[in-house]
Amino acid sequence: YFKNMSEADISRFVSDVISKKPISDETIKSMLSATDEESLQKMFSAARAVRNHFFSNNVYLYSFVYFSTYCKNKCAFCYYRAANKIDRYRLTPEELRDMCKQLKNEGVHMIDLTMGEDPHFHDHPENLIEFVTIAKETAGLPVMISPGVVDDKFIEQLAAAGANFFALYQETYQQNLYEKLRIGQSFDGRIQARTAARAAGMCVEDGMLTGFSKSVLNTPDFVVDDVEAALLSLREMQKFNADQVRVMTFEPQPGTPLEETIQAPYLMEIKIISVLRFLFPDRLIPASLDVAGIDGMVDRLNAGANVVTSIISADSTLEGVVNFDRDVPLSARKRDAKSVIERLKTMGMQPGTQADFEKYLKR
Ligand code: SAM
Ligand code: MD0
Ligand code: SF4
Structure with a gap:
């Protein structure tokens, strides 16, 4: 799509995107199919231009606090699925409070409290409410x-x-693929929870995974062509128009049914980030x-992203989810806010102010 575009053509495209002109299926498929360096660079620079129009050079940083790695579910892709024999932990309220005290001064804009579907919290709303309250009060940051x-009442x-x-x-958003991935979980129930969260006044994030290979899923009846699959999910995501939208590359995890899958290259994820920027121009x-990791962060920001997630303090003992760096010593992971901010500066970007960030939380 971008291959033979002049500077003027690209500017026109960027203006169209900023004014939220619809983009055709054919155009999206062409963008997601690009492999030559010229098309890719033009697409990434258009995505940055759109991002900069809405967000300038400001980036928002989210601290990742995976406070319980217990889970009752059996998602085929996930290291923390119930059947996997791994070491697990659950923070106590005191441990969370200590961690949040420290996060207050780290320069992050929001705390992402993430858990497996741990019955201790999942079946006892009061336990999770207590954690939200601790994080809000101790760190003084959005959560x-x-x-x-x-369920809706819990939300x-x-x-x-x-x-x-x-x-x-x-x-x-391919239901038959969903059933292979989120084994035994309701497709509509997951959509309903986002709808309820929005109705309750929260901002909502939706997301898609890319990089599942046909051979492992081993069924002829669904689209595993990455381009068609991504298009379908992107269109469905547009209908809900979440406040934050993401894509991540599936990373095969030890001890899971998809362990033997070949890790897909990251290029599709990065192209999807640009397309997300074109379809959701003013979203996080x-x-x-x-x-x-941090090198990957640079590529993703250069493709149009404007938030950095999964920031973990240098001395933290908590885990990530995908954990591409599971074997790297914590101190060498460079997933802390300071390392991120230093790197942003080399890119001409910076953390936005807290006040600017909080404007996006008002719906
Ligand atoms: N347990 C909650 C849930 O599933 O919604 C919240 C945490 S869950 C671990 C967060 C997300 O991590 C999943 O929705 C999925 O998108 C992503 N994820 C998990 N395992 C992954 C993997 N192996 N590769 C890429 N993304 C993965
Ligand atoms: C991330 N590991 O941002 C986190 C996680 C959960 N809200 C987010 C997938 O990469
Ligand atoms: Fe549990 Fe979430 Fe992992 Fe699924 S993705 S197994 S629900 S932690």
Whole structure:
């Protein structure tokens, strides 16, 4: 799509995107199919121009607090699925409070409280409400909550406790693929939880995964062509128009049914980030440190992202989710806010102010 475009053509495209002109399926497929360096660079620079129009050179930083790695579910892609024999932990309220005291001074804009579907919290709203309250009060920062699917009443209680953002990713909008990935979980129930979170007044994040290979899923009946699959999910995501939208590359995890899958290259994820920027021009779009670390962050920001997620303090003992760096010593991971901010500066970007960030939380 971008291959033979002149500077003027690109500017025109950028203006169209900024004025929210619709983009055709053919155009999106062409963008996602690009492999030559010229088309890719033009696409990434258009995505940056759109981002800079809405967000200038400001980036927002989210601290990742995976406070319980217990989970009752059996998602095929996930290291923390119940059947995996791994070491797990659950923070106590005191441990969370200590951690949040420290986060207050780290320069992050929001705390992402994430858990597996741990019955200790999942079946006892009061335990999770207590954690939201501790994070809000101790760190004095907005809180994102990633509890998995919980019922409408629970969601209302989370909103009432002051949770600002509700993160819940559909992963894919192909129902038959969803059933292979989120084994035994309701497709519509997951959509309903986002709807309830929005109705309760929270901002909402949706997301998709890319990079599942046909051979492992081993079924002829669904689209595993990455381009078609991504297009379908992007169009469905547009219908809900979440406040934050993400894509991540599936990373095969030890001890899971998809362990033997070949890790897909990151290029598709990075192209999807640009397309997300064109379809959701004024929305928050994360570059996750969890997928490819701080070098990967640079590529994702250069493709149009404007948020850095999965920031973990240098001395933290908590885990990420994808953990591409599971074998790297904590001190060498460079997933802390200071390392991120230093790197942003070399790119001519900077953390936005807290006040600017909080404007995006008002819906
Ligand atoms: N348990 C809650 C849930 O599933 O919604 C919240 C946390 S969950 C671990 C967060 C997200 O991490 C998943 O929705 C999925 O998109 C992503 N994820 C998990 N395992 C992954 C993997 N192996 N590769 C890429 N992304 C993964
Ligand atoms: C991330 N590991 O941002 C986190 C996680 C959950 N809300 C987010 C997937 O990469
Ligand atoms: Fe549990 Fe979430 Fe992992 Fe699924 S993705 S197994 S719900 S932690």
